[in-house]
Amino acid sequence: MSEQLASLPPKKEPFSFSAWLSKHNHGNRLLSLIIFLPPALLLFTIFVILPLGEAAYYSFFKWNGYGVPTNFIGFDNYTRLFKHSAFETASLNTLKIIVVSLVIQLPLALVVALNIYKKSWSNSVFRLIFFLPYILAEVVAGLIWRFVFDGDYGVMAGMAETLGTEPWYILADREWAFTAILVVIVWKYFGFHMMIYIAALQGVPKDLTEAAKLDGASRLQTIRHVKIPLIISGIKVSVFFSILGALQTFDLIMPLTGGGPSHSSHSLVTYLYTFGITRMNVGFGSAVGVVLFLACVIFAFTYQNTIQKERG
Template identity: 60%
Template structure:
């Protein structure tokens, strides 16, 4: 039999190969189905449900007992907006935002530039500067309330050593919130400092060396090399500073409890004092709704305007 007479073999039909993409999509779908229900349940229980209930209670004059029945419409919101203490709390919250952006963040960046290199001494300083952040807010407020105590605190000792009259800063309407700003800056600058340190350690040394070869001094290197390279970290840090300023509460309650004469309230302490402690749950819910709208509005605006640069 010659080769030409051998019948040609038909190709064997094998199983259809499935694209790897479908397999990967199936794996992702399985992961989503396994992870989504628990996360969705937790998010619904601790975020969506409380927000929905707050939005509902805000339209009632309710003390928290029984079912809300006295529907008052927008009266709670009108009372909040027309209350002078709320205006003070709103202004104080704005002051914390400004102090965080113009004092706290530059201080954190300055210290980060000094100690970002990996040395044993710098590691010690990082720990010292970061300790206030890991300290509980209530503990920090209590510590500083003792520091500012005009009878037995550190300020009283300093006043006696200098031969001047004791100064009760936490009881002074003009200076009490300055003390609050001092504690807030001291408490949270370490968090921003660590963000900047992590970003600075990612700046290529080749760029710094090239700038030094070109004759740039330290200030020029910081301004034209390091800060542009860590710009995304600065943008994210500013976002955390703004959102965190809207939520300041635990430091103020043990420090001043909103006094003297309601001069050191923020929006959250105002909600706690005039809503929860006075059993005016509907009124407090209205404050919470306004705070939620403000926080979401700031987050959306900031993300659309500034976070695009951070992603780039």
């Protein structure tokens, strides 16, 4: 009997896709790299590395964008940049956007998300309403609010007429123009961060919140000690997008004020556009672009290697 069993062919193992994938995983990864990596590297080199290299090269020349740059001036563009009062104003304004985003916009988005994250038809309606400003193109949003702030024909004009006061041209006021821009930025983008928080809150296990209620925790205590610690990863992502977006603010400012009045409402990007492109000073604009790129890269690497690497 044992001899008969020994002569039988070995039993064939049933096919397992996971075992096959594990066996051929190294080869598949290598094949994926060969197929997908070269096109990605080519596109990244053409559209990112080469333009950055050219911008760094042009920043050492006084050049209007025509012909081949020949007037080499070294670091004069950078020296002029850091001594320019409008650049100081643009840097301060960009810092204001970051502070307002972190102190007002993100907490507002979190408060709204905590109130409408549960699934219901009414909450869905509110989510749509609050998310609508983010759907609008930045230029369209800027034009809408420019009409709202207009002292002759807009909402501000109507309010002034109703109250019997002189019309207020807020976008032409050096002291208040950028404050108006900050209001529009908060209105435009808080819905995006709200949706990030809603997605994170919907992933919080209900068992934990119910256990907290059974233990006698109030709503605020549940939010502070249960919900917020569990969505801290979403908050970190939201902060990252908020700061990086503040460094790149452009489309909203141009239709509202164009950086005016008297260059008082520039961000770093509108400053680059105004003093580099529109004035045909491509060398100087390249220097601004290099400084802005370095600021974004330093922030991104620092944030991802410190804050986002922390356990949370």
